[in-house]
Amino acid sequence: MAKRNESRSVAAAEASGSVTLIDVARVAGVAPMTVSRALNRPDLVRSDTQKKVLDAVRVTGYVPNLLAGGLASNRSRLVAILLPTVANSIFADTVQAIMDGLATSGYQTLLGLTAYSKTREEALVEALLGRRPDGIVLAGTSHTKATIRRLSKANIPVVEIWDLTDNPIDMMIGFSHEQVGSEVARHLLGKGYKRFGIVSVDDPRGLRRCESLKLELARHGIALPAFEILPAPATLQAGREGLNRMLAAASPDVVVCSSDTLAQGVLAEAASRRLDVPRDLAVMGFGDLSTAAHVYPSLSTVRVDGKTIGMKTAEALLARFAADSKPDAPNSKVSIDTGFTIIDRDSA
Incomplete structure (x- = not known):
């Protein structure tokens, strides 16, 4: 009987030409607010409920309107990561750890490549800020004055990674x-x-x-x-x-x-x-x-422990997002030295 009702709900949604969040809730057997939480704040939903919602999304073909959700919550749930290159895998563990850490709280990531150019980084930052990301991650601490000025005034968390400096834009996680x-x-x-x-x-x-x-x-x-x-x-x-x-x-x-x-x-x-x-x-x-x-x-x-850098970066961003949702909460200053290890093998 439940399967038949689910099929009817899906058929009705398809007939209307547009699957809505309410249709997903009906198929999943939960409240619309629960669907919204499962999609936007999965960390607040039980795993069995999350599975029901995701199964219903898959069955109905529902596509969340992320723009509408962002306007309602004043959050884009998007974090931008700017790297110099992906030509080799040195940043791979870091990026994967950031993506994994943020995904558990419903955040998506957008990757931009600077090709080791500070002016290209500046142009990317300018373009990305127009998309209203909730946070930006930058590799290194060498930026144009315009980039530093724009990010300092953007009122969003910024993490500089794979480096240390006495004058970070905001938060900093890396090594000397x-x-x-x-x-x-x-x-x-x-x-x-x-x-x-x-x-x-x-x-x-x-x-x-x-x-x-x-x-x-x-x-x-x-x-x-x-x-x-x-x-x-x-x-x-x-x-x-x-x-x-x-x-x-x-x-x-x-x-x-x-x-x-x-x-x-x-x-x-x-x-x-x-x-x-x-x-x-x-x-x-x-x-x-x-x-x-x-x-x-x-x-x-x-x-260099790239995975730890990524995990700490995700943790720092999520902590700041949580703090920013509370009125008058002070920004947490994060500066973490993850260190490095000399590995002695046969070539030297």
Whole structure:
């Protein structure tokens, strides 16, 4: 009998030409307000009720009017994430954790790519603010003055990730690139390396790590290393080209790369020259990509906990959204150092 009533409800909705929230409620056997909660605030609904509503949505073909819901609640339930690139997977765990963390509370995410360009980031921010996102996540802390000004006045939560700074726009979750550079230098000096080379792409965060490494080497009386900077994004070919250029003018005993992708390109070029790694040339990466432990020789690198950065970002945004719904609630200042770990493998 229940199945027959459900079929009648669906048929009636289809005959009217437009499936409404009330039709979904009738099929699910719940109140319209419960359907609204299940779709917009799933964290407030029991799992069995949520399943009934989602089954009814699927059966009826109902498409929620997100714009109308946003106007009613003054919320778009949209969070924008701006990244420099998806050419390699270094940000993958972070983005997945943000999306998973926000989805449980009914938020959708929109991804924008800046191609390492601050002016492109500025244009994206301007366009996105017109869509009234509830929050914006930015990779890094290097932005144009106009971007900083617009976001500071936007009255929405902003999280800068994968970096730390003394002057965040709002919230900040990441690690110190300068500390990475200095600790990598000390680690490799401790292993006896003296002739350093650096291969990086033109990425502000990667270059900061490299400059910090150079400063630390200078403190220990080590000559300035050979330094090859290539256009972003990082690719295997760029890594090969970087080592090719370097060996034409220098003979390093260790090459530090601003990413694992570049480092794997360096390994490939070294292999093509029949160089023994690490005896003839040691190689150090950054990021600990899933491939780093499985190349030959296994890649020494720096691990960053991208998943934790993403989880903490989602938590910070949801906490701010909850606080903003309460009159006179003070904004919580979030600054989290997630740290990093040097991973010692066979390449250095």
